[in-house]
Amino acid sequence: MASGFGVSGNTGRCYPTWMEFSACMSETDDPAKCRALRDDYLECLHHRKEYTRLNKINKRIEEVIDNDERDWNKPAGPKPS
Numbered sequence: 569m570a571s572g573f574g575v576s577g578n579t580g581r582c583y584p585t586w587m588e589f590s591a592c593m594s595e596t597d598d599p600a601k602c603r604a605l606r607d608d609y610l611e612c613l614h615h616r617k618e619y620t621r622l623n624k625i626n627k628r629i630e631e632v633i634d635n636d637e638r639d640w641n642k643p644a645g646p647k648p649s
Contacts, residue, residue, distance in 0.1 A: 582612035 574580035589609045592602035611617050 582609060585609045585612045 574583075585605070585608050589602060589605040592605050593599060596602060
C-alpha cells in the first residue's frame with residue numbers, strides 16, 4: 569500500500585502517517601482505536617477535508633462579492649434616520 573517512496577524518490581509525504589497507522593493496527597485488538605490515524609492518513613492522501621473547506625470559503629467569498637455588487641447598483645437615496 570505505502571511503499572515509502574515519493575515522486576522524487578525521497579520519503580513520501582504520507583509515509584510517516586501510514587507508519588503510525590500501521591503500528592497502531594498491529595498493536596491493537598480493536599481497529600476502532602486507530603480510526604483517527606486512518607482518517608489522518610486518508611486526508612493526507614486525498615485532501616478531502618481541505619478541499620471541502622476551500623470550496624465553502626470560495627462559495628462564501630462569491631456570495632459576499634455578489635451582495636456587494638448588488639449594493640453598489642442600488643440608487644443612492646437619503647439615509648433612514
